[in-house]
Structure formats: C-alpha cells, structure tokens
Amino acid sequence: MIVKLDDLIVEIEPTFKLGIIHYSKIVVTSSPQMLKGRLQLFQEQLFFELEDKAVTDFEGIKEWRALWKKFGADPNRYRPSMEAMYRRIAKQNYITPMHSAVDLNNFFSLQYEIPMGIYDIAKIHSDITLTVGNAETKYIGLNGRENKLQHILTLQDELGPFGSPFVDSVRTAVSENTTDAMHVVFLRPSISKEDGQQLITSIGTMFTQIHGGSFETTFIG
Template identity: 85%
Template sequence: MIVKLDDSIVKIEPSFKIGIIHYTKIVVTSSPQMLKGRLQLFQEQLFFELDDKAVTDFDGIKEWRALWKKFGADPNRYRPSMEAMYRRIAKQNYITPMHSAVDLNNFFSMQYEIPMGIYDVEKILGEITLTIGKEETKYSGLNGRDNKLHNILTLQDNLGPFGSPFVDSVRTAVSENTTNALQVVFLRPSISKEDGQQLINSMATMFTQIHGGDFDTTLIG
C-alpha cells in the first residue's frame, strides 16, 4: 500500500516518522489466554506504578503531548490514544479484551507509550496520506462519537479521513473477518530510524506469531 506524509508535518517536526506494517493472510480471533494474561498483568502493574507517577511523567506520553501542541491541538482536550488508556488504568478502569488484533495493538501502544492504529485494508480506498486535520475534518469514531480532528494528525484515503493517533473510525475497523490489515505505528520523533525499524519488525513478528500470515514493514520520515 502507498502511504505518504504531507509536507506540512515534516515542516513542523523534521524528526517526525511513522512505521507502516502491512499484514496479509492473517486470522483474527478472540485473544488467546496468553495475550489476555499479558494485557491484564501489564495494566495491573501500571496501576500500581501510577500511584507514584503522574501519567504525564511517562517519556512517550510527554513527547507526544509536546508534539500535539506543535500541530496546534490541545492535549488536555483531545488526548493521544495511549494517554487516554493510561488515564483509564489510573482509575482501575482496565481495557477489556476485544479480539486478538485490537488487543495486541493496545498492548504494544501501552508498552511503548505511543499511539497506534490497525485498519482493515479492504475498507481503505486508494492511496493513504497522513496529514493535519482541518476544521471540517471529522468521522464517526470507535469511541461512539462524531470526532472533530482539527489540528490532529489524520490518515485519509480517497473516501476521506479514517484514522488518527487520537481515535480511529468505525469505517476501517478491524474485525474477526479481517485477513488483510494495515498497522500504523506513530513513533516518537526522538527514536532513531534504525531503532524505529527494529521496533516495527519486532511488533510484526509477534503479531504474525499470533495471527499467522505475512508482513511487510516500511519506515516513513
């Protein structure tokens, strides 16, 4: 799949980069017990860590909040997705299992303190561009609301916006019928290209260990 970065992003943050993982022939199911256990254990450990540490003290969250402000969005009103999960866990409102693809995506996002999205390729039309949302940019999100994405990074195809590091859309959501998926890893700008490539390769390897299939990875930025 062709994924492009809008020039305006790199002008604002020259170190900006994303990882793209394209999976084919995967099988999405209810999460295996091993994944459910790891997800639960991670959240329980994080809950105790959040007793002594503020959500905004975590390096990845701190870096992404700063990036949010650079693009003109308010991180106190529209939070990066992993920060929203951390805040839920601080209230002991743990993320419940959904299915293997989303659960593993959430696990990676929380573990590495970065926003991530996973999308059904069959529901995407044409080339994908990551751009900065305009005043009219919006979609129906997985949070059950119509989400405005003004000044928020937004993935768009020929049909319009469908994903962001804030919340993803209903239109391109992965389900247990998905066999062809695109995972977008919103890397920290501070990570080197070499380490970023290593990270997405590691994620893709673990993903296919659970889901089967094949993958291709690309680092853009």
C-alpha cells in the first residue's frame, strides 16, 4: 500500500512532512492499566499547565494552526485534533479510555502536540493520497456527525475520504478485531528528517511493545 502527497500540498507548504507506520499482526485489547494511568496522569499535569498557559501557546499547536490557515481552513472553527483534545482537558473534560490502539494514539498526539490517526488496513481500498478537501469532501466521523472537509487535509482511497488531522471517519476505524493497522503521523513542518524518522520509529517501538506484532516506517517530506 502506497501513501503519496498531492502536489498541491507541497506547493502550499514545501516543508510538509508525514510519517507512516505500518503494523502487522498486532493485538488490540482493552488498554492495560499502565496505559490508562499514564494517559490520565498526563492529562492531569496538562490541566494544571493550562491554568497558566493558553492552548495556542504550545509550539506544536501554534505550528499546526498556521499550517491550517495556509490550506484555507479556519482553525477557530475546525481545529486540529490534538488542539481539540487540549481544549477539552483545559475544561477538565478528560479523554476517556476506549481501547489500546486509540488510547495510545491519543497519548502520543497529546505528548508531541501533533495530529495523528490510526486506521484498519483491512478497511482501506487501494493506495492512499493525502490531498486538500473540496466542497464535496465529507464523511461520517468518529464524532458521530457528518464532517465537511473543504480546505482540510484528507486521506483518500478509491472509495473516497477516510481520515484527516481534524477527525477520522467511522469507515476505517481500528477496533479490537484489527490485526494490521496504519498509523499516520502529521509531523510539524519544522522537524528535521532525522528527528522525524527517529520520532516515528520511537512511536512504532512503543506501540508494538503493547500490541505485539511488527512495524515498518516511511518518512515522506
């Protein structure tokens, strides 16, 4: 399965970078207590930090809001996924555990201040293109609503859009039946290739420590 960038993305942001991690033979379960505890503790620490610091002062969020605007989207209306989580935490509305894959994805996204998505490879059809959504781009998201993705970065296969750094679709969601998954890491444009590769390798290593299986990484940018 190949993931490629639409040329328009690089025209708008020449330093755009993406990390792809392919997992094979993983086992997704209810999150172990260690992961639940770590996610809860991180959110509690972040809540206290947010009492004295604005969400938009975090470097990763600041960088992704600027990128959002470059593609024509309004970050005050359609926020990058990790910013939405930060704003929930600021209200002490903590992210509740779902299962090990989603919980770890959320933990990484909060920790590194970047959007991330994880998808069931069995539910993806054909190669994937990351492009910029238009007026017709929409899907039913994990938030339970129909989401319109005009001017928002969108992952698409032959059946249409299924993921974005805004909210992911129901169609390709990972479940406890998933054995092969794809992690998409929407890196900060400012990160170096060396640091970006090191980051996605670190994410893949920790993910397979919890889920078993193996992983391969691809750095795009």
